Amino acid sequence: MNRPAWDEYFMELAEVVSKRSTCLRRSVGAILVRDKLILATGYNGAPTGLKHCSEIGCLREEQRVPSGERHEICRALHAEQNVLVQAARHGISTKDATLYCTTEPCVLCAKMLINAGIRRIVFKEEYPDDLARQMLGEADVARVRFMPGEARGMDAPGEACGKDGSDGTL
Ligand SMILES: [Zn+2]
Numbered sequence: 001m002n003r004p005a006w007d008e009y010f011m012e013l014a015e016v017v018s019k020r021s022t023c024l025r026r027s028v029g030a031i032l033v034r035d036k037l038i039l040a041t042g043y044n045g046a047p048t049g050l051k052h053c054s055e056i057g058c059l060r061e062e063q064r065v066p067s068g069e070r071h072e073i074c075r076a077l078h079a080e081q082n083v084l085v086q087a088a089r090h091g092i093s094t095k096d097a098t099l100y101c102t103t104e105p106c107v108l109c110a111k112m113l114i115n116a117g118i119r120r121i122v123f124k125e126e127y128p129d130d131l132a133r134q135m136l137g138e139a140d141v142a143r144v145r146f147m148p149g150e151a152r153g154m155d156a157p158g159e160a161c162g163k164d165g166s167d168g169t170l
């Protein structure tokens with residue numbers, strides 16, 4: 001029997017979550033997990049009930065803003081922001097949770113994740129934001145690049161890829 005390891009399992013779920021994204025540029029999915037339980041999910045898109053970039057267009061797209069710049073002119077929240085907001089809305093503590101995200105967080109999200117008490121971030125696609133990486137390191141948040149297949153056999157998140165573990169830690 002070929003069961004997925006925990007990191008693989010949650011990352012696959014994050015991929016499914018990303019399919020709900022309404023961003024014109026990149027679909028991102030995020031899941032908050034603690035003690036192997038899913039606390040909340042989020043994908044990038046406009047606030048609930050408001051028109052999405054996919055319906056009315058996006059200024060960043062129209063003005064051909066390069067990746068990583070001028071996030072504020074887009075209507076969408078990032079997946080990491082949405083997952084934290086969903087937890088807040090339902091009164092779920094995010095302290096000491098692990099974030100599984102299909103893309104590495106930007107600096108805006110990194111700051112929020114630090115203050116939400118996230119201890120570990122597992123991501124698939126790299127997003128080179130130097131300030132985000134620097135601040136997460138300063139806050140002692142573990143950043144782990146997920147490598148499909150590599151996680152197999154590991155049992156619990158945090159055990160094999162902890163702060164001192166070398167597996168995939170950047
Ligand atoms: Zn947009």
Ligand SMILES: [Zn+2]
Pocket residue numbers: 078080105106107108109110
């Ligand atoms: Zn972000």
